[in-house]
Amino acid sequence: DVPVRMLTPQQMSQIREPMVPDGNVHFMMPPLNNVRSIAERMKGMGDRVAVSANREGEMNVRVANDLVDITTYFRGLETLAYDTTQEHTADREASEFYTAVVDMKHFVKFLQSYHVAPKNIVCCIVEGYAVMFYVYIGSAGYSGAAALNDTACGSLTYFIPVRQ
16 A cells, blocks of 8 residues: 555645756666566665666666675666766766666665556666656557657656765
């Protein structure tokens, strides 16, 4: 069961999305069930997870402690267009990874969004600041980045700040 609380229009007008710097890398997530099953196994090994990605469509999910260091690699992910003139990406090679270390508990909570049968999920990493996930809900089936402009599609945004 998920608790639901209704907000008045006045309460809604006071809610604001966090101000976030432009992302370093944007890409389409692999199937959530695959990531979720891996993260569930990693959960017992550490309370932090490092999410890393580059602009060549590679993503790593890593957990480490004093005894183990486990990394799962995802390759061939669809990357989204980015502005190469941005100061924080212009001086780095496409193969260089951007990393954000976040709370494992919050990462696993995000992975529960598979219940809403997402059409597409975009991951945005702002190195050293946050990981954001944009979960697009609509008609069934994966449609790639072209489907992100679908007007019959709703979305959820997950913002997970880095853990200090």
